[in-house]
Structures are given as structure tokens and as C-alpha cells.
Amino acid sequence: MEFKNVYVINACEETIPHASSIKENIEEERRLFYVGITRAIDNLYLFSPKNRRGQFKEVSRFIVEGKLNDMAVDTLGYEKGDKVAHKTYGIGEIEELKDDKIALSFGNTIRSFSFKVLVDNGLIEKVE
Numbered sequence: 001m002e003f004k005n006v007y008v009i010n011a012c013e014e015t016i017p018h019a020s021s022i023k024e025n026i027e028e029e030r031r032l033f034y035v036g037i038t039r040a041i042d043n044l045y046l047f048s049p050k051n052r053r054g055q056f057k058e059v060s061r062f063i064v065e066g067k068l069n070d071m072a073v074d075t076l077g078y079e080k081g082d083k084v085a086h087k088t089y090g091i092g093e094i095e096e097l098k099d100d101k102i103a104l105s106f107g108n109t110i111r112s113f114s115f116k117v118l119v120d121n122g123l124i125e126k127v128e
Contacts, residue, residue: 006040008033011048012057033062076119078102083127086118091127 010016017029037044046068048059063069075097078084082094089106096103102115104124118124 002039002041004041005043005045006036007045007047008036009047010052011046011060011063012052013060014057015052016060016062030062033060037066037068075115078115078126084124085127087123 016033017026021029051057078097080094080097085091092104092106095105095110100115101112103110103112
């Protein structure tokens with residue numbers, strides 16, 4: 001069974017793999033994670049929050065082992081210095097574009113966003 005999109009949320013240590021399985025059944029957790037990520041046909045989304053319930057969380061060891069956090073992000077032709085129109089904040093300039101992080105300057109204010117979220121939701125577009 002395969003799916004067009006697969007979402008894995010809370011992919012952080014003690015959730016994936018679960019804290020109770022780390023010492024006893026880590027291989028079964030690894031297998032389940034592998035099965036989950038290989039069911040994606042078009043898109044695989046892995047979400048790993050930096051903190052949960054006020055506590056800092058490490059990214060899941062399975063993401064690190066599979067080098068899934070090192071995958072290059074397609075910048076779709078956007079580059080540092082490009083002018084963009086943001087749906088909420090107006091015209092801005094790209095100050096930084098690294099991995100999935102984009103920093104936009106709106107006058108004296110710099111705001112950081114997930115590049116993928118902005119593009120996927122049509123929140124920014126290039127200004128010629």
C-alpha cells in the first residue's frame with residue numbers, strides 16, 4: 001500500500017523511537033520507520049520539533065542515520081538579494097536562504113520563515 005503524501009510528525013528522540021523501545025526493541029522501531037517513509041509516492045514530510053511541552057528534543061536518530069536531514073532543498077531559482085512579495089508583509093529582500101530557512105528583510109525588520117511553507121502555500125513570489 002502506497003500513498004501520494006506521507007507525513008511523519010514528532011520525529012524526535014523518545015517519540016520515534018519511543019522511549020520504552022530504545023533499550024529493548026530498537027530494531028522493530030527502525031523497521032516501522034523505514035516502512036512508513038518508503039510508502040511515499042510523491043512527497044515525504046518529516047516533522048521534528050525542536051521542543052515539545054517546553055522541553056528541548058533531539059531529532060530522531062532514524063532521520064540522522066538515514067541522512068534525511070542533510071537532503072538539499074530546491075531553492076526554485078530564489079537567491080540572496082532577490083526581491084520578493086510576501087502576502088502579509090509586502091515587498092522584501094532575501095537576506096539568507098539556507099536549507100529550509102529563508103530570512104526576509106522588510107525595511108528595518110528581518111523575519112525568518114520555512115522556505116517550503118512559503119512556496120507550497122503561495123505566500124511569496126519573485127518581484128521583477
